[in-house]
Amino acid sequence: MAPTSKPDQRDLFRGALEMMILQSLRRQPMHGYALVQHIKQRSNDLLQVEEGSLYPALQRMLRDRLVKAQWETSASNRRVRTYRITPAGIRHLEREVSSFEQMLKGINLVLSPAES
Amino acid sequence: MNLLRQLLHRRQIYSDLAEEIQQHFAEKVEALIAEGMSCQDAEYAAKREFGNIARIEESGHEPWMWPRAESILSDIRFALRKLRHSPVFALTAILTLAVGIGANVVTFSVLNGILLRPLNVPHPKNLQQIGDHESYPDYRDYQDRNQSFNGMLAYRLETIGISIDKSVSTNWGIAASGNYFDVLGLQPALGRFFHASDEHGLGSAPYIVVSYDFWQRRLAASPHVIGKIVLLNQHPFTVIGVAARNFHGIDYFFWPDYWIPAVNAQQVTGWDDFDWRGHREFTVLGRLKPGITTQQAAQNMGAIARQLAKQYPDDEGLTLTVHKPGPAGNSNDPTKKAVLGMTLLAVLVLLAACANLAGIFAARAADRSTELAIRLAIGSSRWAVARQLLTEAVLISLIGGIVGTLVARLLLGALSHWQLYDMPTHFLIAPDLRVYFVAIVLSIASGIVFALLPARQVWSTDVVQAIKSSYVSAGSFRRFAVRDALLLTQVAVCTLLVSTALVAVRGMVQRLRAPLGITPQGVTLAQVDLQVAGVPDTQSRIVQQRLLDTAAAIPGVTATATSDNVPFLGASGWAVYSWDTTQLVPAHAAFSAISYSVAPGYFKVAGTRLLYGRDFAPDDKPGAPTVAIVNETFARLLFGTTNAVGKRFKLFDPVKLEIIGVVEDGKYTDPGEPPIPAIFIAYAQGIGPYMVSSPITVLVRSPLPQDQITSALHSALSQVVSTAPITVLPWNDAIDRSMMPARTAAVVLGVMGLMAALLAVTGIFGMASYSVSKRMKEQGIRIALGAQRFQVMRSTLSRPILILLSGSCLGLIGGVLVASLLAHLISSPSSHDPLVLAGVVLTMMLLGIIATWIPARRTLVIDTARLLRDS
Numbered sequence: 001m002a003p004t005s006k007p008d009q010r011d012l013f014r015g016a017l018e019m020m021i022l023q024s025l026r027r028q029p030m031h032g033y034a035l036v037q038h039i040k041q042r043s044n045d046l047l048q049v050e051e052g053s054l055y056p057a058l059q060r061m062l063r064d065r066l067v068k069a070q071w072e073t074s075a076s077n078r079r080v081r082t083y084r085i086t087p088a089g090i091r092h093l094e095r096e097v098s099s100f101e102q103m104l105k106g107i108n109l110v111l112s113p114a115e116s
Numbered sequence: 117m118n119l120l121r122q123l124l125h126r127r128q129i130y131s132d133l134a135e136e137i138q139q140h141f142a143e144k145v146e147a148l149i150a151e152g153m154s155c156q157d158a159e160y161a162a163k164r165e166f167g168n169i170a171r172i173e174e175s176g177h178e179p180w181m182w183p184r185a186e187s188i189l190s191d192i193r194f195a196l197r198k199l200r201h202s203p204v205f206a207l208t209a210i211l212t213l214a215v216g217i218g219a220n221v222v223t224f225s226v227l228n229g230i231l232l233r234p235l236n237v238p239h240p241k242n243l244q245q246i247g248d249h250e251s252y253p254d255y256r257d258y259q260d261r262n263q264s265f266n267g268m269l270a271y272r273l274e275t276i277g278i279s280i281d282k283s284v285s286t287n288w289g290i291a292a293s294g295n296y297f298d299v300l301g302l303q304p305a306l307g308r309f310f311h312a313s314d315e316h317g318l319g320s321a322p323y324i325v326v327s328y329d330f331w332q333r334r335l336a337a338s339p340h341v342i343g344k345i346v347l348l349n350q351h352p353f354t355v356i357g358v359a360a361r362n363f364h365g366i367d368y369f370f371w372p373d374y375w376i377p378a379v380n381a382q383q384v385t386g387w388d389d390f391d392w393r394g395h396r397e398f399t400v401l402g403r404l405k406p407g408i409t410t411q412q413a414a415q416n417m418g419a420i421a422r423q424l425a426k427q428y429p430d431d432e433g434l435t436l437t438v439h440k441p442g443p444a445g446n447s448n449d450p451t452k453k454a455v456l457g458m459t460l461l462a463v464l465v466l467l468a469a470c471a472n473l474a475g476i477f478a479a480r481a482a483d484r485s486t487e488l489a490i491r492l493a494i495g496s497s498r499w500a501v502a503r504q505l506l507t508e509a510v511l512i513s514l515i516g517g518i519v520g521t522l523v524a525r526l527l528l529g530a531l532s533h534w535q536l537y538d539m540p541t542h543f544l545i546a547p548d549l550r551v552y553f554v555a556i557v558l559s560i561a562s563g564i565v566f567a568l569l570p571a572r573q574v575w576s577t578d579v580v581q582a583i584k585s586s587y588v589s590a591g592s593f594r595r596f597a598v599r600d601a602l603l604l605t606q607v608a609v610c611t612l613l614v615s616t617a618l619v620a621v622r623g624m625v626q627r628l629r630a631p632l633g634i635t636p637q638g639v640t641l642a643q644v645d646l647q648v649a650g651v652p653d654t655q656s657r658i659v660q661q662r663l664l665d666t667a668a669a670i671p672g673v674t675a676t677a678t679s680d681n682v683p684f685l686g687a688s689g690w691a692v693y694s695w696d697t698t699q700l701v702p703a704h705a706a707f708s709a710i711s712y713s714v715a716p717g718y719f720k721v722a723g724t725r726l727l728y729g730r731d732f733a734p735d736d737k738p739g740a741p742t743v744a745i746v747n748e749t750f751a752r753l754l755f756g757t758t759n760a761v762g763k764r765f766k767l768f769d770p771v772k773l774e775i776i777g778v779v780e781d782g783k784y785t786d787p788g789e790p791p792i793p794a795i796f797i798a799y800a801q802g803i804g805p806y807m808v809s810s811p812i813t814v815l816v817r818s819p820l821p822q823d824q825i826t827s828a829l830h831s832a833l834s835q836v837v838s839t840a841p842i843t844v845l846p847w848n849d850a851i852d853r854s855m856m857p858a859r860t861a862a863v864v865l866g867v868m869g870l871m872a873a874l875l876a877v878t879g880i881f882g883m884a885s886y887s888v889s890k891r892m893k894e895q896g897i898r899i900a901l902g903a904q905r906f907q908v909m910r911s912t913l914s915r916p917i918l919i920l921l922s923g924s925c926l927g928l929i930g931g932v933l934v935a936s937l938l939a940h941l942i943s944s945p946s947s948h949d950p951l952v953l954a955g956v957v958l959t960m961m962l963l964g965i966i967a968t969w970i971p972a973r974r975t976l977v978i979d980t981a982r983l984l985r986d987s
Contacts, residue, residue: 031140032139033139033143033144050167051137051167051172052166052167052168055133055136055172055173055175055176056172056175056176058176059133059178062129063179063180069132071132078143079139080139081132081136081139
């Protein structure tokens, strides 16, 4: 991991990053830089995706055909590689999200102060 | 399918990824500029946030790779490139390992061939040997009385003259019980085998089964040989079958040419061992019944032995063991001991080679410390760097292993063609799969062993320190301790090897110098077998006299004599009984003595000194008192004095002999043997009912050139006996041949010792020169502060010499232990010989001091000013 300036920033676990990427792409196709920005904005600057994690994750999803990529020209006239979610990607996302929600619910129950 | 597509498109994928990341970076910079940063600041900020672009790309590649395989492959490519850049280092390392692994392949092949390889018969596991040498009547009792074995076979080796269509050759084969092939569970390649049902008493089954080799060699591989009549020692036998091509009997080295039923052996050889309980000449093997353990079988057989011992005087004291057949089953087998000893030494050679290479590798890794540190600094993981070193080491050891194995194969090929006497011996020691497997395992293991030290070094590298200065500064004391331990191991192992080698070589020299009790120079031997020639016992004395006269008549021959066998060419022996013994059964024998049946004048021709009494005379003939001449050892063993003239002893029931002379001791089968009792008997008198007619050796002393006398002797004697082959050879050749195993062992040990010495020298040299160069700065400072050159030298030399001394002592102790293990083979009476030990210590010290002194000299010529300025 690259040295971080924000000491409280935690590494995202692999599944979380993939879910966020897939969710973002489901909203609209975009390229790598846009993905970083999008996640940053949506999380109110809480989450900063590192390029060192983003690209391997994208490559993994490409290999597993959860997303597909295409070279396009952006609005600012830049050559960008735009990623789109595939039907397999959508299915994967839904599965992951529901299992993640289960987990989150469990964690919340454990962490919440006991009610008597 | 998917994988293939990935593989084909990978280049495209990678370049897409690279471009994409580049674009991403550019966009980021632009965004930062848009926020108001200067162009340069923006670029720096983006770089800082981005981190290592190459590494991002690499981890982006990973989903597309078979990660382990490919990173290993690229490691290998890199290692090869590295090695190409330092060919001397690579060559040294590879050769060192080739030697170490080659030595192990050779010894393991021998070990495998002799001790591990199962017999080539179906279900070899439940085939067990019963006792060691058993008599045929006992064998039949074992078979009838035991409850542990499904079947039991007995066999013995025979040498027989086989005449096929008038051409005669002497061949080694087997006389076996009728059930031999059935118990082994074999099928013939042609015709049929003999069975127990073929036997109906003595001489009832004149059948012969020949080996596949013999069938091809002597019978032209003809399919019509079944039913053919061949003459065995002039007795007609019918060829009934040919054994399978891969069946070579059940002895480990000896490949028989034929098998005949034991019931017919007496007819051929004239020996009545078929029904003589005291004549223990047979090897007995049995198939264990399912569920019966070896221990149970041993108990069963032990009980039978006790019964038989009570029942028959000949079996008094009989004991029986059940064990694996061959050398593996015999805990005292000298071959087995020697092979195990050699294996141990070979492992030690490999260990020394590994210690050596570990040193070299550690030094190399230290020299490359800057490179390795840079790789760590730019983000390579420690594991990746260590893995790289490991790959390099394993690569070198694999190449070394391959080279070593190839050389070993050549050596083994030569070894397996070695023949003992005229016996069809084959050493099946060519490497098989198991050997190759061991070679690979050894290679990889040794690679890992000697890469561990440098890998550890990488693990503890302090990157900043390593880049800043030379490597030694940090934590050098601990590292030196490891290296010292390595050097100590190496010196100890090498001393061990050198001392063993010296003991062996010295043993060999002693053996060459040992008095043989004969003067073989100028003596030519001509050996012919009268039994093979079909000469009846009654005629043998006449034929012997005619052979003697014919040889004496050859111009240029100064002296002639005959004996049945002569030392180093054949041997037979008898159990000896003291004169007072009344019950002449094996249990009461005083000892067994080697025996020769000689003509008058034998001692003169052989060059053996007569110490007391007289030689045989023509008057010592049938009807006259039966007389014998014995050697010193015989006289001492039986009578406690060397002058035994006039004393008497017995051989077996009707044979009572009076000693008329005592001759000096000699060597009879092997120059390294301990003193053996020997009896010489007058050929004219025979031994009881036996004429001891079988072989006749004519000894001829002549100053003529060797090839001239050889051909003259051969042609003259062929006139006398035309029905059997005559072997003519100088006596020295026969002695040389029997020296072969000892010589091979001495040469192998000598070579190992030499290799060890070489390894030690290079190891010490490498270590010393490395530590000298690393301490250069320190020594420079010392000199600058006014230290005397002598003091500097002392501080450089003291440590290696201390290690050298303690290593030598350790090795010496080990060497003495191993030498006593090997004593059987090299039979040096003095493995603790002070001369050898002193020689070893001296050699090691000398080598060590030279190896340290050469690099240490460099400290003497230090240019202090320059050295201090440079670093």
